[in-house]
Amino acid sequence: MSDADEVREFHYRLPHRAAGPRPGSHPGSSLGAGQEFVSHMSLYDRPDPRRLDLRASLRSTTGDWLVRVNRQRVGVTVQVLVDVSASMGFGARRRKLDVAADFVESLAHSAFRIGDALGMLxxxxxxxxxxxxxxxxxxxxxxxxxxxLRQCTSAPGGIEGLEDALQQLVGREALVFLVSDFHWPLERLGGALDLLSHAFVVPVIVWDPAETEPPPHDAIAPLRDAESGVRRTLFMRPKLRTQWRDAVAARRAELDAFLSARDLRPFFIHGAFDAEAMSDYFFEATA
Structure with a gap:
């Protein structure tokens, strides 16, 4: 994203109450100086005369002075976990890693606007x-x-560093965005999600149009595996294009089924990040 481009923010919210001592914009589970009324308590049990409710006190059958007890809104910790392996360096016009950087920049702008702390791994x-x-x-x-991220380079290799990075998040309540093309075995993904059992996880799947849509014309196509560096040459023809599209659809269905079994819904980015689509994702998740 160039300096001339405006950073677009999106709106996110957790589908459940969050705990935390820091005031913010998310519905909290703790009692405090919020606007969501919970109940009345005796002034002697909760000595805060600023919350005194005279009408409720006059109606009280026990004769107690009653104060209003509210839930406070809290700030949450947001973590973005980015796959910078070699396959994320692929892209016909822009690297998938550059698209991920656009997302991270938009996320940081959005988190700052509502007062959430943001970290990156x-x-x-x-x-x-x-x-x-x-x-x-x-x-x-x-x-x-x-x-x-835009200046980052990766040598061919795997994602063995995923679990090491996740150790910093184990047992912590947070909103975690896992950004990757997910071109790796789902067994490894399952182990990673187990470590994030206390967090609300949003899988952000970044795919480039050049890998989801085959070349439109019959021709010899030299291909290279971004992770292993292995090269192959294929003759692109209608049958192979059909198999290509079927394989992409099957992989997407596999990811959807695997994540939905864990009550997770992926957010797909094809070529460019759409902030409005991300806002819609959270509105649907919390509807």
């Missing part, structure tokens, strides 16, 4: 500690994160 065949950003609330955080 990254992985390929190892945890990329140089890309790690501790969760903090900062106006300029998005550009720093996005620029580090």
């Amino acid at each position: 990254a992985f390929d065949q190892r945890e990329r500690a140089e890309l790690c950003v501790p969760a903090t609330l900062s106006r300029g955080l998005g550009s720093v994160m996005a620029d580090s």
Whole structure:
């Protein structure tokens, strides 16, 4: 995203109450100075005369002075976990990693606007500690994160660093965006999601149009596996294009089924990030 482009924010919210001591924009589970009325309590049990409810006190059969007890809104910790393995460096016009950087920049802008702390972790065949950003609330955080991803390079390899990166999130309540093309075995994904059992996880699947749609014309197509570097040459013909599209549809159905079995719904990015579509994703999740 160039400096001339406007960073688009999106609106997100958790589908459940969050716990936390820091005031924010999300419905909280703790009692405090909020606007959501819960019940009345005796002034002696909750000595806060600012919340005194005279009408309720006069109606009280026990003769107690009653105060209003509300739930407070809280801020949550948001973590974005980015796959920077070699396959994320693929893209016909722009790398998938650059598209992921656009998303991270929009996320940082959105989190700052509602007062949530944002952190970033990254992985390929190892945890990329140089890309790690501790969760903090900062106006300029998005550009720093996005620029580090745009300048990132990865050697061919796997995603062995995923579980190492996740160790920092184990047992913590957070909103976690897992950004990847998910071109890896689902067994490894299952183990990763088990480590995030306390978090609300949004799988963000980044695919490039050049990998989901085959070339339109019959021709010899040289192909290279982004992870292993293995090269192949195929003669593109109608039957092969049909098999290509069927394989993409089957992989998407496989991901949808695997994630829905864990009560997760993926968000797909094809070529460019759409902030409005992400807002719609959260509105549907919390409807």
